[in-house]
Amino acid sequence: MTDPDDKAKMEALSARIDAVKEVHAPKPRTPDHHSQAQLAWRMVIELVAGLGIGFGMGYGLDAIFGTSPWFMIVFIFLGFAAGVKTMMRSAEEVQSRQAAEMAEDETHPNG
Numbered sequence: 001m002t003d004p005d006d007k008a009k010m011e012a013l014s015a016r017i018d019a020v021k022e023v024h025a026p027k028p029r030t031p032d033h034h035s036q037a038q039l040a041w042r043m044v045i046e047l048v049a050g051l052g053i054g055f056g057m058g059y060g061l062d063a064i065f066g067t068s069p070w071f072m073i074v075f076i077f078l079g080f081a082a083g084v085k086t087m088m089r090s091a092e093e094v095q096s097r098q099a100a101e102m103a104e105d106e107t108h109p110n111g
Contacts (some may be wrong), residue, residue: 019030047083054079 058075062068 030052039090039094043087046086046090047080048081050062050081050086054082094108 054075054077055072056080058072061071061075065071
């Protein structure tokens with residue numbers, strides 16, 4: 001029923017489709033070791049920034065009101081709490097990104 005010429009055309013078309021799929025196939029993921037270091041530095045910087053901002057605000061308020069160390073102590077603790085909260089938010093963001101990548105890998109086992 002099928003003509004040998006049609007069969008040859010179908011094989012040629014199949015070969016062209018396979019070639020295009022191979023060119024556009026997603027590249028295998030390689031683990032990026034630098035991303036973990038970047039994440040660690042980001043968290044350290046967030047914590048230090050919170051402490052620094054709290055120290056600056058407390059020191060400024062102490063200078064304005066003349067209450068030597070009290071505002072500085074309170075705002076250092078508030079800055080520490082804000083830094084930890086920001087670090088936790090960053091960790092949740094990274095965790096959700098990794099979960100999404102794992103789910104994507106499970107739905108596309110060939111990629």
